Amino acid sequence: MAYAILKYRVHKAILKAHLEPFLGFVHSEAFGKPNLVCDMMELYRFLMDDFLIQYCQKLGKADFKTRFEDYSPNRKAKREYLNRSLSTDLTRKLSGYFERKVEIPRIRHGSRQTIETLINEEAYLLARFLRKEQPSWIPRISNLP
Helix, strand or coil: CHHHHHHHHHHHHHHHCCCCCCCCCCCCCCCCCCHHHHHHHCCCHHHHHHHHHHHHCCCCHHHEEEEEEEEECCEEEEEEEECHHHHHHHHHHHHHHHCCEECCCCCCCCCCEEHHHHHHHHHHHHHHHHCCCCCCCCCCCCCCC
């Protein structure tokens, strides 16, 4: 779920920057796969990993429920899911996480910004580089928590 939310936010930032989400550089081309979104997600994947590791340390067996689902036409598989209330809590806390301030100056003003703003600005800076409006693009992720 965390990666899906990150993917949505990166996709939104890429569209705001007027870039084509399906034309990436690193990930292989596949029908319906937004390669540029996947490429840019890599910059922030460690944030999701860190968030999830911290969140999951408090969970126990009672926080999950088991479901049997179709795995193949003649086979069922057992899957573990976070219970509904904790799924809602996880989503709420993750949204708050994207609003955390980081010590990376904004493009135009301010010395701090939220993680979500940083993602938007990085998409914008990448777009400027691709349009040859600036000579280089180096992602500003060194000071993230």
